[in-house]
Amino acid sequence: MQARKIYLSGGSTYIMSLPKKWVEKVGLKEGDTVFVMETQSSLIVELREKEEDNREIVIKTSRVETSEALEKLLISYYLIGYDTLKIILDHKEQLKYREVARHISEILIGVEIVEDTNEALTLEILLNERKLPTIKALRRIHMIVSSMLSELISVFKEGEKALAKDITIRENEVDRLYFLVVRQLKGAVRYSHLAEKLGISDPRDALGYRMVVKNFERVSDHCENISKTYLKLAENDIEDMREFAKILKLVSDAFQKASKSFFSLDMVAAQRVFYDMSEINAIHEKTLNKLFQSKIKANRAMLLKGIMDSLNRIASYSTDIAEIAINMSVDVPPK
Template identity: 25%
Template sequence: MAKQSGNKDVRKLQLTGGATYTLSVPKTWVKHHNLKSRDGIQVDWRPSGALRLTPFNTIEQIKKITLSTRKIPEGALLDHLMGAYLSGTDRIKINFTSKENSKIKKIIRIFQRSTRGFEIEEELDESITLITLINAGELPMRSSLNQMYMQLNSLIRDILDVISGEDKSLIEDYEEREREIDSLRFFIERQAGIVLDSYKVAERLNIGRRQAVEYSNLARALERMADHTNQMAHLVLEDNGQTKLSFDTPPLNQIPIWQGALRTLMINIRTNNGEEIEVARNSLKSAQKILKQHERSLWSGRKDANKLLFEDHISESIRRLCAYTRDFGEILLNILTYDSIIFDKRNN
């Protein structure tokens, strides 16, 4: 008999009145949810064939965690805070000694810049409590992915403008933009973790658990693209206009191909057109080959070593952008394929 969470037992259907089938539920489950006779229970018929029973009037749980600097290795508090954030924690209490106060506040500020929605609820001499103000089910995951894409595409456009002669101040905030993309990726991963734990959040987001995990993978691919865009911005600022690159030859003439392919793939998060996804991935594969050949040819002549290194690194970053965008397309194909699966009963 199922007496607690995680237990299983087999219960037999009973025919009542010749027309209605009934099934008893564990008494301990009824008491755990403070239910009484005639209370409503929501019955959800899952695609797998299973039935999910949920008390109609449920109170959502608040996830809490307490972190103590006495129990955490020195320098590891930020990692523990990020772990709590990604795990879906709603309230984080940090205990520390009064001597650590200023250091802890600095770490909390870094944590808040790297995440979304956490604010200080209570601040004492030897403890600080953080609470989330954003409900994971309020912001669609697709919206966060679009924000990541817009930040990424905006930085690439500004990098090209600076290379063409615009003022370098356009991209001097590249690190801040990268932090924004990182925080969006962390938020999507937090949502994916919460969706795995809570079907109610999944319903509010109108997303399946498998799809939430794949969206998290999409966010990770965009974040890796942002890393290489960030590197390109750093290289361009460091070069300070000394190296002139043509927009009509590799590597820069491959950027529009990458931009077009990524734009197509972003649209296909919604439209799920397998043919368009494959066309985009093939164009990226061709761009990768062109860039690889270009990088090999750079060192065949006599040119200034610093300029060659600059062009080689820019080309490599663009090639990596293409590679991660192909991965992005592969994830979309995985989503499309899973949605096309037809489930049938297995014959014994």
């Protein structure tokens, strides 16, 4: 860190010099324009064209061991902010790698195949950050996860198998939005201009958003696990599953309270989530005891326990979200 003095020019303009080494490193010259973004406690000087340059990566499939590895690699490049992913199809199992590339265009938002030949396949990431800022994407994820929890309650109350199957489809949409938000947050940390487009005015918000979106995604995963387990159990009998609706309602309410406290940064509302956990824990323990004292088959008991474990994890993620809300609502100490 270097210290700089501020000078007053013309009675109204404050001037500060830029470090010479940095100016020479980035190739600035007299008359060039730089961009300044204000945060709560600092100013960020940036070359805007860096963020607007097309970032392209070329991947040779002959250097990627498996098609599964290619999928992970493409997702990583998407998350880190590349705009063009060119895949050279020089592996003998070309078809598998081509299928992975097409699958990526389905599971990642904004990815389009713009070139598809025998030798290469090019994916272009076409996104407009202003149309879906980060907080709006988070609200969209929350809305989907909330509906998944609501549908699970109906599934256990009414035995609606069709709803259980629909929850799996909704989980895929949560994953798509999750990857998008992670990409946005990684970009916002690197480029203040992009952060401004995404509506992120304070860098510390990016960390809070990153933790919350991961908790949202984990809750949706457990909703999917519960629905799949329900479908296995429902092949025989659903009578012993209806009592799960009560704890599901409590867990869903805790998730809603935690999410609401996060979006409103309401510390008092966030604290209430922790009070609700005592009732959830008591019912969780009571249900497990009743389950293992019953005379149902061992494999069925283990599946029901799996549902209880998932509900317990969702409740835990809700308290994590509430804790993040408390942390983000606290003012930064003055310097």
